[in-house]
Structure formats: C-alpha cells, structure tokens
Amino acid sequence: MTAPSRDHLLPPRSVSDMGTTADAGGDTGFDHLVRPPAKAHKSHSRRRTLSTRSLLPGSILGLWCLLTYGGVISAQLLPSPSVVVSTLSNLWDHQQLAYQLRVSLGRSLLGFAIGAGAGLILGAASGLTLIGEELVDAPMQMLRMVPFLALVPLFILWMGIDETPKVALIALATVYPVYLNTSTGVRHVDKKVVEAARIFGLSRGRLSKEVILPMALPQILTGIRFSLGISILALVAAEQINAKAGIGYIMLNAQNYDELNVIFVCVLLYVVFGIIADVLVRLVEHLTMPWRAGVSVR
Amino acid sequence: MSDQMSTHSFTAEPAAAPDPAMAAVPAVSFRGLSVSFEQADRTSHQVLRHLDLDVPRGQFIALVGRSGGGKTTILNVLAGLITPAAGTVSVLGRTPAEARTSIGFVPARDALLPWRSALRNVEYGMEARGVDRHERRRRARHYLDLVGLEHAADRWPWQLSQGMRQRVALVRAWAVQPELLLMDEPFAALDADTRQSVRLKFRELLARDPSVSVIFVTHDLDEAVLLADRVIVLSGGEFIADSMVPPRDGHDGTSDELTGAHLALLRDLRNALRHGRDDGRI
Numbered sequence: 340m341t342a343p344s345r346d347h348l349l350p351p352r353s354v355s356d357m358g359t360t361a362d363a364g365g366d367t368g369f370d371h372l373v374r375p376p377a378k379a380h381k382s383h384s385r386r387r388t389l390s391t392r393s394l395l396p397g398s399i400l401g402l403w404c405l406l407t408y409g410g411v412i413s414a415q416l417l418p419s420p421s422v423v424v425s426t427l428s429n430l431w432d433h434q435q436l437a438y439q440l441r442v443s444l445g446r447s448l449l450g451f452a453i454g455a456g457a458g459l460i461l462g463a464a465s466g467l468t469l470i471g472e473e474l475v476d477a478p479m480q481m482l483r484m485v486p487f488l489a490l491v492p493l494f495i496l497w498m499g500i501d502e503t504p505k506v507a508l509i510a511l512a513t514v515y516p517v518y519l520n521t522s523t524g525v526r527h528v529d530k531k532v533v534e535a536a537r538i539f540g541l542s543r544g545r546l547s548k549e550v551i552l553p554m555a556l557p558q559i560l561t562g563i564r565f566s567l568g569i570s571i572l573a574l575v576a577a578e579q580i581n582a583k584a585g586i587g588y589i590m591l592n593a594q595n596y597d598e599l600n601v602i603f604v605c606v607l608l609y610v611v612f613g614i615i616a617d618v619l620v621r622l623v624e625h626l627t628m629p630w631r632a633g634v635s636v637r
Numbered sequence: 638m639s640d641q642m643s644t645h646s647f648t649a650e651p652a653a654a655p656d657p658a659m660a661a662v663p664a665v666s667f668r669g670l671s672v673s674f675e676q677a678d679r680t681s682h683q684v685l686r687h688l689d690l691d692v693p694r695g696q697f698i699a700l701v702g703r704s705g706g707g708k709t710t711i712l713n714v715l716a717g718l719i720t721p722a723a724g725t726v727s728v729l730g731r732t733p734a735e736a737r738t739s740i741g742f743v744p745a746r747d748a749l750l751p752w753r754s755a756l757r758n759v760e761y762g763m764e765a766r767g768v769d770r771h772e773r774r775r776r777a778r779h780y781l782d783l784v785g786l787e788h789a790a791d792r793w794p795w796q797l798s799q800g801m802r803q804r805v806a807l808v809r810a811w812a813v814q815p816e817l818l819l820m821d822e823p824f825a826a827l828d829a830d831t832r833q834s835v836r837l838k839f840r841e842l843l844a845r846d847p848s849v850s851v852i853f854v855t856h857d858l859d860e861a862v863l864l865a866d867r868v869i870v871l872s873g874g875e876f877i878a879d880s881m882v883p884p885r886d887g888h889d890g891t892s893d894e895l896t897g898a899h900l901a902l903l904r905d906l907r908n909a910l911r912h913g914r915d916d917g918r919i
Contacts, residue, residue: 535748538716539765539813540737553752630752630793 418600423607426600434589440608443574443585446502447612450509450577451570455563458514462521462562466555467547476522483515488576495580505577512573513566520562524555560624567616571609662730664817664850665692665715670724672710684710686874687724694816697843697851699861701910702871708854711871712819715852716740729816738766741815745822747806749794755805756781756790762813780808783845784838800831804838811842818851824860836864858910862895862903870909878909 400420406412407419414422430436461479464471487508494504528551536550552559578587586605593601672685684707692698700708713719714726717733728736741762749758759777768776781790784804794802803823810818823839824832843849855861861868862882870878883898895903 529748531744531746532748532750534713534716534718535742535744536765537718538737538740538742538819539762541765545765550750553750628752630795 447574450506454510454513455517458517462518466522466525487512500581508577509573516565517562524558528554564620667726697866699853699865706871739816741810741818743810743820743823747802759809762809820853
C-alpha cells in the first residue's frame with residue numbers, strides 16, 4: 340500500500356527514469372537518447388552554385404524561345420533570340436558597335452569618377468569634421484531629393500547638347516549614394532576603437548587615414564556599388580540628349596525607324612554593363628577587404 | 638549629505654613605492670578635479686566633483702563603482718581625451734597629453750582593427766609611437782608568445798575567440814612598454830572561465846614588470862580586491878572609500894578565491910558602495 344507512494348518521493352535514479360514510461364528495455368539506461376543527425380556536409384561546389392545562379396536567367400531564356408519560336412507572340416512585338424543575335428553581329432559590322440560601346444562606357448565612367456570622387460570627398464569632410472557637416476550636409480540632403488531626370492532640360496539650356504551635360508548628369512546622379520554612405524559610414528565608426536587609437540597617440544590625420552576611413556570602407560563600397568548602377572541609369576537618360584554616338588544614339592535611331600530588334604540589343608547591352616559594374620565592385624571588395632571573409636551569413 | 642558620506646569613507650596611507658627615487662614623481666596626481674558634461678536640456682551635469690588623488694609609481698589601483706559613476710571619465714581625463722572643468726592633473730609628472738607616449742590602454746571591448754592580423758594589431762600601438770619596423774615585429778611576437786598566442790599571430794581578429802582577442806588587446810598595450818597602464822573593464826566582456834585565464838596572463842605580465850602603475854576600472858569589487866593594491870570606490874562623482882588591500886601572500890593568482898582579511902575588506906567596501914547609492918543623487 341505505502342510502497343508506491345514512497346517510491347514516488349525517490350529522486351530519479353538515472354536519466355532513463357525521467358520522462359520515458361518505464362519500458363526499460365536496455366541495460367545502459369540511455370536507450371531513449373537519440374543521436375542527433377549529423378549535419379549534412381555542405382558541399383557548396385562551384386558547379387552547383389553556378390547552376391543555381393543560372394537557373395532563373397536560363398528559364399527566362401527558355402520562355403523567350405518558347406514564346407517567339409512557338410509563334411505565341413508576333414515577331415513585330417518580340418524578336419526571337421536568333422534575330423537579336425544576328426542584329427548584334429550586324430550592328431558590330433556596320434555601325435561600329437565597338438566604338439559606340441567605348442563612347443557610352445567612357446561617358447558613364449567619367450561621370451561616375453567625377454560624381455563618386457566628389458561624393459567621397461564631401462562625405463569624408465562631412466563625416467570627419469563638424470564644420471564640414473555644417474557646411475555640406477543640409478544642402479546635400481536637400482539636393483539629393485531632386486530627381487536628376489528633372490534637370491535634363493536645365494542642363495541642356497546651360498551646357499548645350501554636347502558631351503558636357505551628359506557627363507554632368509551622370510556625375511550628379513552618382514554623387515549622392517557615395518556621399519551618404521561615406522558620411523554615415525565615417526560617422527558611425529566604433530567610438531571605442533577611435534578612442535583607443537587616440538590614446539595610442541595617433542594624430543588626427545593618421546587617425547582618419549589609418550583607422551576611420553578603412554573602418555568605413557565596407558559602407559563606402561556599398562555607396563560605390565549603388566552609384567555604378569545609377570551611372571548606367573543616368574547614361575540612358577543622358578544619351579537621349581542629341582547623341583551623335585553611343586548606345587543611346589543607336590537606340591534613338593532604332594526608335595525612329597521602328598527597329599524593335601535593335602532596341603532589344605541595346606537593352607541587353609545595358610544589362611551587360613550592369614553585370615560588369617557589379618562584378619567590378621565585388622572584385623574591389625574582395626581585394627580591399629580580405630579580412631571580411633568571415634562576416635558572410637552563410 | 639557629505640557628513641554622512643564621511644562615516645563610510647576609509648582612509649589609508651598610500652603604499653610606499655618600491656623605489657623612493659621614482660616616488661618623487663607620482664604616476665598620477667590630481668587636485669580638485671571636476672568634470673561636467675552639458676546635457677540635452679543645456680543644464681550641466683557634474684560627473685566628477687573636486688577629487689584629489691595621488692598614485693605612487695608601481696601601484697595598482699582599482700576604481701570601482703556603478704555605471705555612470707564617473708570611473709571611465711577619470712580614465713579619459715588621464716588619457717587626455719577630456720579636459721577637466723577645474724583642477725590640476727599630472728600624469729607621470731607631465732600633462733596628460735604629453736604623457737600619452739608613456740601610457741598603455743586596454744579598452745573594455747578589444748577595439749582591434751579588423752583588417753590587421755593579431756600580430757599587426759599588437760604592432761599598431763607601437764606604430765603610432767614610431768617604433769621601427771624590425772623592433773615592432775620582434776616585440777609583438779615576443780608578447781604574443783607570453784600570452785600563448787604565438788600560433789594565432791597571422792589570424793584575422795574574427796578568427797579569434799573573445800578571450801584571445803582580449804589577450805591581443807592586453808599585449809598591444811604592453812608592447813608599447815608603458816609606465817602607466819589604463820584599463821577600462823578589460824575583462825568585463827569575457828565569460829567566467831575565460832576571464833580567469835586572461836586575468837592570470839595579465840598577472841604574469843604584471844609580475845614581470847612591477848614598476849608599471851595601473852589604473853584599473855571595474856564594476857566588480859571581487860575583481861578589484863583580487864587584483865589591486867588599493868581599491869577606491871566611486872559614487873556620484875566622489876570617492877567614498879579608499880582602502881589598501883592586504884598583501885596576498887602565497888596567492889599564486891590561479892584561483893579567484895579570497896580569504897580572511899580580503900573578505901572583510903570586501904564586505905566593508907560593499908557596504909560603502911551600497912550606502913553611497915542610498916544617499917546618492919535622485
């Protein structure tokens with residue numbers, strides 16, 4: 340009568356006594372413990388990554404083939420891949436595509452260099468010094484809200500229709516992302532690290548150069564990445580201004596003569612520009628910040 | 638309020654410095670030190686009120702108090718990062734800014750530069766002071782060896798555990814061969830086991846060079862009594878206790894256990910800290 344109730348008061352003798360209903364099959368007492376499944380070894384091979392990455396673009400290409408060769412959409416509205424390829428080779432042979440590309444990329448890069456350079460200098464000035472912030476920050480914050488596309492007519496009035504307004508437009512569009520990221524990146528550098536560096540006796544100049552700017556570099560590069568993308572965007576807008584050469588010039592002509600396939604080629608070329616820009620920035624990130632390898636979430 | 642304060646205050650004779658010649662110039666000395674910060678509502682908040690302190694050479698002082706008590710502010714004044722509102726400060730017989738070249742600093746979080754390897758992080762304190770390249774490398778390797786990090790010299794900071802990072806920060810300060818070491822809760826970010834082992838490394842370093850004076854900020858009274866020669870309790874911007882720690886004979890530093898006289902001291906200091914809170918600011 341009393342035995343069961345007293346048993347109840349006893350502390351569990353082993354792990355197996357707890358939780359499991361006393362089946363007590365094995366003599367080890369740990370039968371109910373389960374070995375956690377070994378974490379599947381992640382063989383994130385290069386080949387698999389590549390195939391995953393190309394899955395979406397590949398299906399889009401497939402869909403494109405299906406729609407055009409299957410005759411779902413008329414060739415008047417959507418040219419087939421083979422037509423686009425032949426148009427591309429045609430452009431290369433008869434319209435000096437290589438030269439046009441050089442002109443467009445040159446505009447884009449020159450504008451970007453001016454814009455990003457100014458953004459970097461202004462951002463550093465605003466982030467590092469109080470007087471810089473007071474001088475620069477408020478005007479920049481106001482100006483950045485002006486859509487640069489709205490300035491195209493103004494630029495034409497001020498600078499004519501040559502190269503100047505095109506490059507100026509790209510420069511203006513690319514200055515803000517670099518400015519914003521540089522100034523906030525510099526301002527939000529870990530204060531404790533800066534204090535430690537000061538106590539170790541680093542002068543103001545060396546502090547900025549050797550500690551603060553490198554620390555803000557990841558964010559500065561984010562700004563540069565944004566800016567490079569925007570420089571392509573601004574290039575398209577800029578090349579609508581009476582272009583005599585460049586991708587935009589080909590595009591304008593095609594628009595006038597209803598050459599849909601040529602427009603398609605130009606759009607694809609802009610896509611290629613975008614990809615090149617992105618790869619470029621990744622490369623720079625990789626080269627300048629080898630220490631960041633471990634920050635990745637994966 | 639102040640008379641109530643005095644009932645809890647301990648007074649102790651400052652310890653005699655090991656070398657009388659060096660004692661002529663104290664490691665740290667300030668008189669009437671006051672610091673105030675302007676608050677958001679434009680009123681000024683007094684963080685330190687008319688403090689006097691003399692730290693003889695070679696003394697290890699622990700500054701204890703709750704957060705916001707002004708401990709770190711004192712360190713910042715000594716490092717020359719803050720200009721006091723009133724009072725005179727001398728560090729190693731010079732102004733704080735001039736004395737910087739003789740100061741080592743260990744921050745609470747390691748403050749390592751992520752783009753430098755462990756070795757290069759140790760070098761960077763010396764670099765700022767113009768130690769030549771060859772000597773820098775030699776010393777950095779030597780000190781990393783001393784704290785058992787020779788195998789980690791070429792790793793990036795993110796590849797190191799928190800305890801390893803803090804050891805790197807420790808030897809970065811040591812490698813500049815400072816006369817005065819400022820430490821701001823250097824072990825606070827570590828778990829108990831790691832803290833004990835890093836502390837042990839720290840004491841080994843300290844034992845090699847007893848002439849180094851240390852100002853050690855902590856909120857942990859146990860740690861203060863365990864490590865320091867003298868413990869000062871800070872509350873509401875004032876010193877409310879100043880006690881010498883009895884010698885730790887035979888204490889090899891491997892254990893964090895305190896006994897006898899040390900426990901009594903700990904109890905007294907804890908009381909002081911508690912009362913300091915009771916009659917403190919609203």
